[in-house]
Amino acid sequence: MTINNQNRAAWIKLFYYVFIFLYLAVSIILIYLKAKPIYPIFGAISGFVFACIALSLSLNLNYIIYQESEEKIILRYYPLHPFHQKFKSIEIPKSQLSHFDLRRKLFGLRPEVTLYQQTERGLAKYPSVSISSLTKSSQAEMIKSLQKNSKKK
Secondary structure, rough: OEEEHHHHHHHHHHHHHHHHHHHHHHHHHHHHHHOOOHHHHHHHHHHHHHHHHHHHHHHHOOEEEEOOOOOOEEEEOOOOOOOOOEEEEEEEEEEEEEEEEEEEOOOOOOEEEEEEEEEOOOEEOOOEEOOOOOOOHHHHHHHHHHHHOOOOO
16 A cells, blocks of 8 residues: 655645745835835735745645555655655554554644664664645555554554
8 A cells, every 4th residue: 555645745836836926026026116105015925925934834844655565564754844854754563553542732633653662772763754745635645555554452
């Protein structure tokens, strides 16, 4: 089973670029037309743009590929914000998946999954991954898969 949000991730990334382009275009038009009073208009537009970007960044949107094979569970993710980092990957053999936590942050808008692996040295905790960019059905499918493979029910 594979869950992939490639199309949605492309739209989110496009949203960032179009939104910033429109912001710059409106700013240039305001300056060119010498709109009076320019500062309150420009301040209102800037406040709206920065609020939208701050909300988007706080959701911590990711491009996610979740794969469940016969031997392992693979979760690959890539932050979608403009100041992105590199691809990250979590690979856990099914026999070593201990359990997972699902926490909803930011008033339930940002669900995060934390995976735990049972190793020879003890319990390993992976960093939390925000799955807010997945559709509700994909989130439910991923959670169902993790519940099925988790040792702790």
